[in-house]
Amino acid sequence: MRVISGSARGIKLESLEGHETRPTTDRVKEAVFSMIQPAIGGAVCLDLFSGSGALGIELLSRGAKSVIFVEGNLKLKTVILSNLNKTKLLDRAILLFQDVYRSLEAQGGKTFDLILMDPPYLKGDIRKCLDLIAKLDLLSENGLVIAEHDIEDADILPCNAYFESLKTKKYGKIGVTVFRRHL
Numbered sequence: 001m002r003v004i005s006g007s008a009r010g011i012k013l014e015s016l017e018g019h020e021t022r023p024t025t026d027r028v029k030e031a032v033f034s035m036i037q038p039a040i041g042g043a044v045c046l047d048l049f050s051g052s053g054a055l056g057i058e059l060l061s062r063g064a065k066s067v068i069f070v071e072g073n074l075k076l077k078t079v080i081l082s083n084l085n086k087t088k089l090l091d092r093a094i095l096l097f098q099d100v101y102r103s104l105e106a107q108g109g110k111t112f113d114l115i116l117m118d119p120p121y122l123k124g125d126i127r128k129c130l131d132l133i134a135k136l137d138l139l140s141e142n143g144l145v146i147a148e149h150d151i152e153d154a155d156i157l158p159c160n161a162y163f164e165s166l167k168t169k170k171y172g173k174i175g176v177t178v179f180r181r182h183l
Contacts, residue, residue: 006061008087043113053080121150134162
């Protein structure tokens, strides 16, 4: 796993062995970032269920202003910190070691231009997060939410009236859906 583009391009990132994480493949990462590239420059971002931090680090490498990483696994917090140090992007990052839902509640009053989430598959987390993001009004006016999910996950649609789905792309068994606020 490596950083695909930007200031940290080519740097190899650490991840945990085993079933605790499911790193986003380079193919899926390239597709995700090609979909959202115009929105990245100067963006204030939130990376939920951060895992190794690869998605948030890719945002920083490509010019995002800042990223808040949220991860509840202590081993993964250490991996994210190591990856941020390795890529020299720690100065624009905040790393929160806490439950995603508590973290969202704590963000009240802030807005984000991009929110990425790659939760455990088929557990209902995408809908719960979208509902909480809407309730707390955490997405900026032109903001986007990008969710990686199992293609069988019916949990993501339909979502609340706050969001509309812009597109869903499928890569084998993985789906990526981009949401925006209803205009």
